[in-house]
Amino acid sequence: MLFDELERDAVTEMLNVAVSRSAAALSRMVGKPVAMSVPDVRAVSRAEALGTITGNRNTSLIAVGEQFSGPFSGRALLVFPEARSLHLVQAIVGEHLSLEEIADLEEDAMIEVGNVILNNCLSGIANMLGCRIEATLPHCFQGGGEQIFKRTIRDGDSGVILCTSIAFSIRDRDIGGFIILLMDLNAISNLRSAVARSVDGVRRGLPDPRNAP
Amino acid sequence: MTDTTARTVMDELDMGVVIVDDGRRIALWNTWMVRHSGISRRTAVGVDLFALLPAMAGGRVELAVRDALDTGLSAVISHHVNHDLFPLLRGDGMTDERVAQSIVVRPTRTRRGVGCLIQIYDQTAAVERERKLRAQRSARYHAVVDAARDCFITVDEDGAIWGMNPATEERFGCTAAAMQGQPITRLLPQLRDLPLLGDPLVAIRAIGAGGKEFDAEISMGSWLNNGVRHFTLFIRDVTERNMAAENLRRTERIQALGALTGGVAHEFNNLLMVIRANAELVLGTVEGEAAARAAEIVQAADRGRILTDGLLSFARRQPLNPVRVPLDTAVEDIQRLAAPLLGVAVDIAVAPIPAGTVAMADRTQLQNALLNLLINARDAMPDGGRITITAGPEPEPEQCHIAVTDTGTGMTPEVLEKACEPFFTTKDQGRGTGLGLSMVAGFARQSGGDFLLSSRPGAGTTATIRLRSATADAPTDDGNGDDTPAPTLPPPAASGDRGRRPGARRGTGHAGPWRPPRRRRRPWAGRPGISGGRGFRPAGDRHHAAPRHERGGPGVRGATDVSPAGSGADVGLSRVRHDPAGRGAPGGHPAQALHPRRSGTGHGHRPAATARRRGRIVMVHGSEAVSRSVLGLTLIGRAPIGSPPSASATGSVPQFRAP
Structure with a gap:
């Protein structure tokens, strides 16, 4: 077990705070309430991560990825089944657009949504570790799970994959996706010690996300 | 690259470039930004970006700037998703629309340390191009799909x-x-x-x-x-298409059934005639038990003939003799004919019939058809009711109709649909063959018209026969069939009629243009001691037969269905022809002969004649043939008008057109 239960809770809580901030940002963008939650975080193998995001079905996925570097490095991915992503985009850009128009906007909108969510997660981690990280501009990937992983999380990559599902609720739509974080071993050990240090902080309670700017 | 060169390049760029320092103060505000924001460099530089543009405070750009400064993260921001980006106008001298912008925010370094680079791309032209493309692309689609x-x-x-x-x-x-x-x-x-x-x-x-x-x-x-x-x-x-297909299937089924029954009935009829003729020959030569049996054979053959006639009528293989039939007199006749059949509980009313409504039809068959409809109407009203007969020209030229409406139990749509199929009946076992309406429909079609039924449970039934109107020069049934042979419809299956016409003519000499032969008649007529000795009158002897007509028809009340007269003797047929108004039409006496099973109701004699009556049996046959033919009817299957009432009456009256 990579994390003990408390540490896992702490990481989960940290990501929840991060996505709550994302939700606040998206909510402002959309002009409607947006709720987002991260139920749990698990350390998984690449194959498990792949099985999780594809649901063991040959569905088409859309992923937004960022690469980060600094004191720790790795890759962050936000993955949606493509059909869901269209709903997400429709929920974000508005119901008045037709399917074709939404499909045209899909990549733009997904990159931005992914950017908001991943940046919040990364900045949450960076805050927790008390360091700066540099992240690239987000890229969009489409295709099957294996195709996306080939270009983002390679077989030979060392490191640990943190995988969590993420549930959106926008305009009465519930849209489920996944966040995949690939971190190198250095990042994971830093994270573990940072988590340990901040467990107390977690217990005291992090700032209320609704008050976040 | 010197600072000056760098600044010159920045100012030449066709995009907005803004750099803020770690205090969010503007360090660089390029010419493009000046041009599109209307804010001079002097005003901008050194000022907090979100104090300068308060509308953007708290928005997506501010969050991205914060992430870039605090953590080192990059962001892309699209105009598709965000509505509160930089307040920039195109300022191209033509329009004052806002610049559709996509923004990249990324960390950078300034002389003072951490900074944030904001790049702003003008997407307005691309947006417009996309919109046009989309409109073009979807125009054809929507033209098709929306229409x-x-x-x-x-x-x-x-x-x-x-x-x-x-x-x-x-x-x-x-x-x-x-x-x-x-x-x-x-x-x-x-x-x-x-x-x-x-x-x-x-x-x-x-x-x-x-x-x-x-x-x-x-x-x-x-x-x-x-x-x-x-x-x-x-x-x-595809509801209508499925219904049409179902109708077609039903029509095909009935046609197939018609072809089959018609063919079989025709051949079978010939055999029956041989049986009957021979049985009559035997009858003339034997006494006692043997004679009674021969008489039974004759009667059975007659009943068989009644059935085959019904089948032939359904199969539209009855020979027809279309003549001018004024509908007013036709209705008058049928009213008188039918009165004894209908009983006291049934009123019969005739709507005024426009004078000069003349149909082109076989008079006898038309009377059969009407009588069938009247009997059906009666049976649909077990507790009495009213029958209304209407007739007149149709809106379509050259067409007229005659309709029988009852106030009876009506039919469910399911029954209505099958009503004109042969052998379909809702009457009790043994009370009808189910041929009545199929015959009527067959007759109407063969006459160049059609037959319609409309009914609703509990609301009665209207049966309408539509016929061609007679033209002025059409032959008139003036009662002299010998002199003015009417044009006839050819029999559909000529093969079965080979060599029969001469026989028919031989029989009476005035059998009409053509009729199936009545070979049973008179093969024995010339023999002394047969007809005379037994005192029976040959069927052809209409002078003797005539008085029987006066008897009226108590026995016919028992009759239920009517079939074409073809089975009757030619004399009857010709009698009809000789009596244009049909006034000689009587009820006749022989219900028991016609409908043996009903004879137990007290309306006549038992058909299974005993030896005591055997002489009379032949008489009965003879007079039956006469009366039946004069009526133009034999008794046959019951059509199903009298279906059980149902509460499920709907708004519209379902109609069924006989296929």
Whole structure:
């Protein structure tokens, strides 16, 4: 077990705070309430991560990825089944657009949504570790799970994959996706010690996300 | 590259460049920004970006700037998703529209340390181009889909609705806006099993607006949009098509049945005639038990003949002799003929018939048909009621109609549909053969008209025979069939009639243009001691037969159905012809002979004649032949007007056109 239960809770809580901030940002963008939650975080193998995001079905996925570097490095991915992503985009850009128009906007909108969510997660981690990280501009990937992983999380990559599902609720739509974080071993050990240090902080309670700017 | 060079390059760029320091103060504000924001560099530089542009405070750009400064993260920001980006106007001298911008925010370094680079791209031209392309692309699509009367629905692979055309909104009573994102099963619950999506053709019973059911034929197309499978459902209402197909199937079935029964009946009839003729020969030569048996053979053959006549009529293989039949006199005649049959509980009323309504039809067959309809009407009103006869010209030229309406029990749609099929009857076992209406329909069609039934449970039935109107030069049934042979319709199956016409003519010399032979008549006539000795009158002897007509028809009351006169003797036939008004038409006496099973009701003699009566049996036959023919009727199958009443009366009166 990579994390003990408390540490896992702490990481989960940290990501929840991060996505709550994302939700606040998206909510402002959309002009409607947006709720987002991260139920749990698990350390998984690449194959498990792949099985999780594809649901063991040959569905088409859309992923937004960022690469980060600094004191720790790795890759962050936000993955949606493509059909869901269209709903997400429709929920974000508005119901008045037709399917074709939404499909045209899909990549733009997904990159931005992914950017908001991943940046919040990364900045949450960076805050927790008390360091700066540099992240690239987000890229969009489409295709099957294996195709996306080939270009983002390679077989030979060392490191640990943190995988969590993420549930959106926008305009009465519930849209489920996944966040995949690939971190190198250095990042994971830093994270573990940072988590340990901040467990107390977690217990005291992090700032209320609704008050976040 | 010197600072000056760098600044010159920045100012030359066709995009906005802003750099802020770690205090969010503007360090660089390039010329493009000056031009499109209307804010001079002097005003901008050194000022907090979000104090300068307070509308952007708290927005997406501020968050991105914060992430870039605090953590080192980059962001892309699209005008598609955000509405509160930089307040920039195009300022191209033509329009004052806002610049559609996509923004990249990334960390950078300034002389003072951490900074943030904001790049702003003008997407207005691209947006306009996309809009035009999209409009062009969808114009043809919408022209087709929005004008289509069929339903078009687009769903994704999860079955969520993405769009629908106006026909769908109308058909299902919903709006596209309300249904967007909803599962397709809300409109078509049968598509619950998603594997159905992708089937090229699905036929289901769908429920549209107002709960109205219809047969839906759904063809599906599937297409990929950015890797996502979508399905377009084309939903067509095929209710009418299915009904037409069902009608066609029924018509074909009846036609096949007609061809079969017609062929069999024809051949069988010939055999019956041989049997009957020989039995009569035997009857003339034997006494006692043997004679009684021979008489029974004769009677059985007659009953068989009645049945085959009905079948022939249904199969439209009855020879017809169309003449001018003024409908007013025809109705008058049938009213008088039928009165004794209808009983006291049934009123009969005749609506005024426009003078000069003259149909072109076989008079005898028309009377058969009408009598069948009247009897059906009577049977549909077990507790009495009113029968109304109407007749007159049709709106279509050259057509007229005659209709019989009752106030009886009516028919359910199911019964109505089958009413004209042969052997279909709702009457009790043994009370009818189910040939009545099929004969009427067969006669109407063979006469160049058609037959319609309209009925509703509990609301009575109207049976309408439509016929061709007679032309002025059409032959008149003036009662002299010998002198003015009417033009005839050729028999459909000539093969079965070979060599028969001469026989018919031999029989009476005035059998009309042609008739199936009545060979049983008079093969013995010339023999002394047969006809005379037994005191029977040859069927052809109408002078003797005539008085019997005066007897009226107590026995006929028992008769239930009427079949063509063909089975009767030619003398009867010719008598009809000789009596244009049909006034000689009597009730006749021989119900028991015609309808043996009913004779137990006290209206006549037992048909199974004993030796005591055997002489009379032949007489009965003879007079029966006469009276029956004069009536133009024999007794045959019952049509099903008298179906049980049902509470499920609907608003419209279902109609059935005999195929």
